[in-house]
Amino acid sequence: MSTTNPLVEAFNQTAYPVIGHGKRNVSVLIEALEQIDPELDSDNYGSGEVIERFQAQIAQYLGKPSAVFFPSGTMAQQIALRIWCDRKGLKKVAYHPLSHLEIHEEQGLQELHQIESILLADKTRIIRLEDVVNLKEDVACVLLELPQREIGGQLPEYEELEAISSYCREKGIKLHLDGARLYETLPYYQKTAEEICSLFDSVYVSFYKGIGGIAGAMLAGDEEFTKESKVWKRRHGGDLISLYPYILSAEYYFNERKDKMGLYYEAAKELADFYRACRALEVRPQVPVSNMFHVHVPLPKSKLEPILISVYQDTEVGLTANLKENGEHACYYEVSLGDRYAKIPKAKLAQAMKLLDERTADVL
């Protein structure tokens, strides 16, 4: 049951891991509970102070009339799309080919809800207004993910978002926000969550990406929408007798980190500068628009892995624990920044990036 991945092991042994907030271990929960009164009552199948208070806080933050806590975004988003499809009497939605629904959910939307998905744009770029305008058939809902994670966290310009929103309203198409990393877009857009969410009919946000909680999600919209979502939450098996371990930790880390997104964004831009100076490497997007980006390397995974391990061992800096293949001759990895970045001595980081540059440059 122990990990046997040498890259993960080498990363876990570094003194200065670069990505994320910290280890995902039980201390995350223990810290969140430290200030909680042990006599605080559990929530009870979606009711009770502990869940209602946090739902009200997030509804207000997102500028929506109502919000419902879910164990997962997978559950929340399928349900949002199902409700909009039922309203329109049309089981078709449109989203990006690298949407979470398309690649990480075992086709739950199709298998459980019989909803057909139409893919917008392609795997290399974000959805544009013209993709929506050029839809050849009507759909009940368009889902936009901000930022589009699987292509390095790219974002449309705000004006284009507004144009997509106006177009969808005009055409009677609901617009749903996959806001798994919504907070992380605010520093780039220079908007409040409420302003961005006003462009959407329904919004999902997560509590374990930039927020760094344990798990859990919120689905927000109008009262009728969230009321219906609770019925589907029960059908899905997500209306647990107690969700408070997730709620209390989500609430704690939300309040802890929601105002730090600017720091993470600045960190991403700074680190991307380092990466762009590596001759063989490519950063996508070239200049980050959130706390994340991708590093593309023209080497097979099997060749990059020992180079990274040697850099970690020589500098104590851990750059990534997870490489993804991009065909046979290239690979890439995601860089997503949080609390850890500020703790790394800049000289250490510079040394690591210098070695990475030298050890990958000979492929050119």
Add this chain to the structure above:
Amino acid sequence: MSTTNPLVEAFNQTAYPVIGHGKRNVSVLIEALEQIDPELDSDNYGSGEVIERFQAQIAQYLGKPSAVFFPSGTMAQQIALRIWCDRKGLKKVAYHPLSHLEIHEEQGLQELHQIESILLADKTRIIRLEDVVNLKEDVACVLLELPQREIGGQLPEYEELEAISSYCREKGIKLHLDGARLYETLPYYQKTAEEICSLFDSVYVSFYKGIGGIAGAMLAGDEEFTKESKVWKRRHGGDLISLYPYILSAEYYFNERKDKMGLYYEAAKELADFYRACRALEVRPQVPVSNMFHVHVPLPKSKLEPILISVYQDTEVGLTANLKENGEHACYYEVSLGDRYAKIPKAKLAQAMKLLDERTADVL
């Protein structure tokens, strides 16, 4: 957001609440975490030591090759039935009219899986062999709940269970166990969980009824079955990045309470004796076969409620926090015993039951 139910308030103020293990508050989680190493890694989308270790323990306890942890029984059971239906190419199952699937899940099985349910027996009694034999159409699976909660926790005799199991195997019908309260049946049957589960093809158990954990369930069966169940778990939105708050508390309270089911059973029999001595009250089943039973009262809820409150206030003993109507002129409540019962001075309890008898007897 605060409770305004006077019966709940009066119950919560008693020094000696009779039912359950204790309050469902945050201390339940804190206690479970006290001995846990904060450095213990989170599970990660169904993998990792914390989840695999507990799944292995429960699989062994139930005598099944494999077990999968789920956030809820609602999710686990729909998925079990879906798998058996897909295997047989027949979307029909049979269960009791008061099954959890029929009355507490907003028709998730029908809405998400398009599975038709055929109801066996009636709302007053448990499923018998003849109900299964007399099925007018073939089904993929029969679900039995042991004990049948909504009728006070009734059980068939073990020989009848064996006969139902043999019949289903002969006819190619899968038998699924809703074992939400399976542990609680062991003292009556004088069998191991493994012996009982050997009669079933798949088994669901819960960790927050008799076990008193926070939430969570396990689904057990053969390797192929549980492997498939993980795909559906992801589709349902139950394959969370971290389930450890539920797993660690389930593990802790399972090990704490699994061998106390005999005490809870004896407590139920003793308390049922007290209740049977109340002239106006009826106990179902007359003699408990698990840690639970129902108390039926020939009074409308509105008349019983002030009587109960007066008993709580005069004796400091809390008998129930929740009455259910049974038509206009009668009501009933569930009694489910755990750790609290042993802490009540017998004289206090006797006094409470004497007052309850006196104050309800005048309806006769």
